[in-house]
Amino acid sequence: MAGRKPRMPVKGRVTIEDVAAAAGTSMISVSRAFRGSARLSPDLRARIEKAAAALGYVPDRAASALASARSMNVAVLVPSITNMVFVEMLAGIDAVLSEERYQIIMATTNYVPAEEERQLRGLLAFRPDGVLLTGIDHLPGTLNLLKTPALPVVQMMELSGEAGSYSVGFSQDEGGAAIARHFAGRGYGRTGFVAAQLDPRTLARGAGFRRALKEVGLDAPYELLVPDRSSVALGAALLDRVLEERPDIEAVFFCNDDLAQGALFHCQRRGIAVPQQLAIAGFNDLPASAWTVPALSTVATPRYEIGRKSAEMLLDLMCGRTPKAARLDLGFTLHAREST
Amino acid sequence: MAGRKPRMPVKGRVTIEDVAAAAGTSMISVSRAFRGSARLSPDLRARIEKAAAALGYVPDRAASALASARSMNVAVLVPSITNMVFVEMLAGIDAVLSEERYQIIMATTNYVPAEEERQLRGLLAFRPDGVLLTGIDHLPGTLNLLKTPALPVVQMMELSGEAGSYSVGFSQDEGGAAIARHFAGRGYGRTGFVAAQLDPRTLARGAGFRRALKEVGLDAPYELLVPDRSSVALGAALLDRVLEERPDIEAVFFCNDDLAQGALFHCQRRGIAVPQQLAIAGFNDLPASAWTVPALSTVATPRYEIGRKSAEMLLDLMCGRTPKAARLDLGFTLHAREST
DNA sequence: ACAAAATATGTTAGCGTTAACAATAAGCTC
DNA sequence: GAGCTTATTGTTAACGCTAACATATTTTGT
Numbered sequence: 001m002a003g004r005k006p007r008m009p010v011k012g013r014v015t016i017e018d019v020a021a022a023a024g025t026s027m028i029s030v031s032r033a034f035r036g037s038a039r040l041s042p043d044l045r046a047r048i049e050k051a052a053a054a055l056g057y058v059p060d061r062a063a064s065a066l067a068s069a070r071s072m073n074v075a076v077l078v079p080s081i082t083n084m085v086f087v088e089m090l091a092g093i094d095a096v097l098s099e100e101r102y103q104i105i106m107a108t109t110n111y112v113p114a115e116e117e118r119q120l121r122g123l124l125a126f127r128p129d130g131v132l133l134t135g136i137d138h139l140p141g142t143l144n145l146l147k148t149p150a151l152p153v154v155q156m157m158e159l160s161g162e163a164g165s166y167s168v169g170f171s172q173d174e175g176g177a178a179i180a181r182h183f184a185g186r187g188y189g190r191t192g193f194v195a196a197q198l199d200p201r202t203l204a205r206g207a208g209f210r211r212a213l214k215e216v217g218l219d220a221p222y223e224l225l226v227p228d229r230s231s232v233a234l235g236a237a238l239l240d241r242v243l244e245e246r247p248d249i250e251a252v253f254f255c256n257d258d259l260a261q262g263a264l265f266h267c268q269r270r271g272i273a274v275p276q277q278l279a280i281a282g283f284n285d286l287p288a289s290a291w292t293v294p295a296l297s298t299v300a301t302p303r304y305e306i307g308r309k310s311a312e313m314l315l316d317l318m319c320g321r322t323p324k325a326a327r328l329d330l331g332f333t334l335h336a337r338e339s340t
Numbered sequence: 341m342a343g344r345k346p347r348m349p350v351k352g353r354v355t356i357e358d359v360a361a362a363a364g365t366s367m368i369s370v371s372r373a374f375r376g377s378a379r380l381s382p383d384l385r386a387r388i389e390k391a392a393a394a395l396g397y398v399p400d401r402a403a404s405a406l407a408s409a410r411s412m413n414v415a416v417l418v419p420s421i422t423n424m425v426f427v428e429m430l431a432g433i434d435a436v437l438s439e440e441r442y443q444i445i446m447a448t449t450n451y452v453p454a455e456e457e458r459q460l461r462g463l464l465a466f467r468p469d470g471v472l473l474t475g476i477d478h479l480p481g482t483l484n485l486l487k488t489p490a491l492p493v494v495q496m497m498e499l500s501g502e503a504g505s506y507s508v509g510f511s512q513d514e515g516g517a518a519i520a521r522h523f524a525g526r527g528y529g530r531t532g533f534v535a536a537q538l539d540p541r542t543l544a545r546g547a548g549f550r551r552a553l554k555e556v557g558l559d560a561p562y563e564l565l566v567p568d569r570s571s572v573a574l575g576a577a578l579l580d581r582v583l584e585e586r587p588d589i590e591a592v593f594f595c596n597d598d599l600a601q602g603a604l605f606h607c608q609r610r611g612i613a614v615p616q617q618l619a620i621a622g623f624n625d626l627p628a629s630a631w632t633v634p635a636l637s638t639v640a641t642p643r644y645e646i647g648r649k650s651a652e653m654l655l656d657l658m659c660g661r662t663p664k665a666a667r668l669d670l671g672f673t674l675h676a677r678e679s680t
Numbered sequence: 681a682c683a684a685a686a687t688a689t690g691t692t693a694g695c696g697t698t699a700a701c702a703a704t705a706a707g708c709t710c
Numbered sequence: 711g712a713g714c715t716t717a718t719t720g721t722t723a724a725c726g727c728t729a730a731c732a733t734a735t736t737t738t739g740t
Contacts, residue, residue: 011490012559013696014488014700015695015696015697016697021522025719025720026720026721027696027697027698027720028697028698028699028721029718029719031697031698031718032698032719035698039717039718040718040719041717041719042720044718044719054487056484056488058405058461058464058465058485059465059696060465060467060696060697061402061465061466061467061697062401062402062403062405062406062411062467062695062696062697063402063406063695063696063698063725064696064697064698064720065402065697065701065725066400066402066403066406066695066696066697066698066724066725066726066727067696067697067698067724067725068697068698068699068725069698069699069725071402081427081430082424082427082431084422085401087421087422087427088422090421091422103445103462103466105443105445109569113557121398122443124398125398125399125400125401126401126402126443127400127401127402130402144396145398148354148396149353158638165713188732194495205622231627231633232628232631233627233630240688248399252391261628261631262628262631265628265631265632266631268633269633280690282658287571288572288601288602290573291572291573291576291601291602291605291606292605293605293608293609299699305681338687353726355725355726355727356726356728357726357727358725365689365690366689366690366691367690367726367727367728368689368690368691368727368728368729369688369689369690371727371728372689372728375728378687379688381687381688383690384689399726399727400725400726400727402725402726402727403695403696403725403726403728404726404727404728405727406694406695406696406697406725406726406727406728407694407695407726407727407728408695408727408728408729409695409729409731411727607710623698634714651694681740682739682740683738683739684737684738684739684740685736685737685738685739686735686736686737687734687735687736687737688733688734688735688736689732689733689734689735690731690732690733690734691730691731691732691733692729692730692731693728693729693731694727694728694729694730694732695726695727695728695729696725697724697725698723698724698725699722699723699724699725699728700720700721700722700723700724700735701720701721701722701723702719702720702721702722703718703719703720703721704717704718704719704720705716705717705718705719706715706716706717706718706723707714707715707716707717707737708713708714708715708716709712709715710711710712710713
């Protein structure tokens with residue numbers, strides 16, 4: 001009306017309206033055709049599909065999300081994707097969600113709770129229909145962000161005791177305890193626990209290890225905890241420190257396989273016989289751990305299944321269904337191999 | 341007007357209008373405050389920020405993208421995130437893009453060109469402002485999808501000869517050749533090339549290896565190529581096949597470090613001395629490769645830098661600037677270690 | 681002191697899609 | 711064949727935000 005300059009049409013963007021015009025129908029029918037479910041005559045559907053293909057139409061999620069109040073996005077927060085454990089978990093999540101046409105919007109927290117909150121805030125701008133968090137320890141602000149729009153949330157890797165919260169994982173504490181009992185069964189008395197990247201799951205493993213040693217009547221372990229990020233290189237370095245401080249140590253539980261592999265290699269290099277002079281155990285069962293020489297004893301964790309089941313639980317919540325259980329324990333498996 | 345039932349207000353969603361009301365100002369000022377750049381009086385800005393914080397306002401990217409024709413999303417396609425190489429590349433991309441408030445929307449192609457096209461179509465629904473692709477080989481349909489909206493695209497890991505296309509990477513072919521020359525320098529005459537997951541980059545390494553062997557006057561290598569996904573386990577299995585068919589082989593170039601590590605471990609298990617009885621080289625220099633015993637000879641690839649530089653180049657393109665170069669070669673480094 | 685320029689804020693109309701209706705055509709019951 | 715249901719298609723008004731203007735308000739130059 002008022003003589004405003006019309007906005008420059010964005011070049012080349014094909015909209016639902018263009019498709020409708022080309023197919024000789026209305027926008028809403030095109031919308032229905034693309035969402036599948038609605039009833040359309042096969043004839044109309046075919047015409048629309050042809051027109052859309054010819055024009056190279058790609059639906060706009062932003063517009064769709066705005067209009068429908070469903071984004072078909074799921075926000076996923078993981079500590080790191082340098083760690084294969086979380087990558088495999090993501091693969092499980094994606095396998096389930098992509099089937100239902102949900103898109104994963106992912107961010108990494110670098111194991112820092114404040115970073116989790118910051119990244120979550122960024123992901124919420126995508127108006128996700130649900131959220132998957134790693135672990136059960138979150139800042140109050142993080143939980144607050146999820147409270148106002150009452151977003152469905154599932155926590156992964158650990159089991160929550162909190163009422164009204166959903167979680168899929170296993171007992172990290174029991175995992176550590178399993179290693180302790182294994183050490184006891186092998187007759188190792190002077191043990192150690194070496195950990196890096198002291199996230200809650202790592203600490204829980206240590207706590208379980210300590211507890212179970214006590215339960216079977218063994219001495220408390222020598223402990224070496226450092227805040228650095230785990231790596232094979234760090235495992236080698238920490239092994240040196242352990243042997244310097246406790247030359248008589250018999251068995252060491254490394255909080256994950258990266259460290260354990262590094263220690264294993266370093267023993268080889270230093271000519272320390274594993275397990276005769278020193279037994280080594282890890283955690284997670286990374287793909288290479290079965291193939292090192294000696295093969296690494298470790299606790300295999302079902303992260304792919306955790307990803308799948310978490311996604312399924314979230315799917316239930318997003319569709320308004322009640323999940324069978326609010327807390328799903330998928331357990332773990334001790335693999336006693338050559339290194340112990 | 342017509343007595344339509346008003347749409348249920350979506351519960352709990354705080355909009356820019358709510359913030360404006362609470363701060364006693366207009367929507368546009370809130371919008372400006374959140375986008376930073378626009379000029380606002382410090383007083384108004386403070387009031388808006390306070391109101392937004394109190395209400396727990398989170399901007400809606402979908403609405404913003406729709407209104408501004410800029411999504412601040414960048415689509416990234418990688419073959420796999422099980423492969424650490426691409427994870428590190430992603431880290432480089434994210435380091436640069438998150439700085440400029442862009443969000444990465446990522447999908448994996450599983451090394452399948454048709455899957456790349458399918459996933460790209462899904463990502464385009466996010467109306468990304470730019471696209472990062474892995475490799476320079478794409479289906480015609482894939483390129484077509486990117487042509488219509490004239491999206492900025494940068495190709496990563498390989499160098500494109502195509503005019504008008506942008507790429508950041510290194511010569512995979514030359515990487516393979518470097519191993520060949522290294523083998524020649526060490527005096528190995530009977531060589532082999534073992535590859536899995538036959539993507540274009542893997543094949544280029546093989547081609548370079550073959551070419552350079554010829555150049556230095558050595559026999560063509562024994563070759564074992566399988567389509568399976570690379571893994572440590574597969575490396576061990578392939579080593580057996582190599583030794584069965586060519587017991588007199590002196591040096592084997594595995595197309596990546598996963599396979600090479602598996603072969604290394606397997607030699608150890610079978611009591612084959614590396615490098616005395618058999619020399620082994622890999623490709624990529626994974627973190628563990630410097631720590632195995634013997635340490636693995638390999639070609640270190642600058643994937644983190646490739647990620648960074650690709651993102652910077654894309655940033656240039658998205659802002660309408662012309663990148664310094666359309667093709668950026670970041671090279672590679674041969675690490676001759678104990679395994680050769 | 682007064683126009684000109686710069687700064688700060690507001691108004692309006694979409695962006696591309698879908699929910700909620702409305703309308704029309706076709707099929708069915710008895 | 712009237713009255714009802716069902717299947718198919720269309721119309722309109724949002725969704726939450728920002729571009730493009732318009733309108734104060736202040737600063738600057740001379």
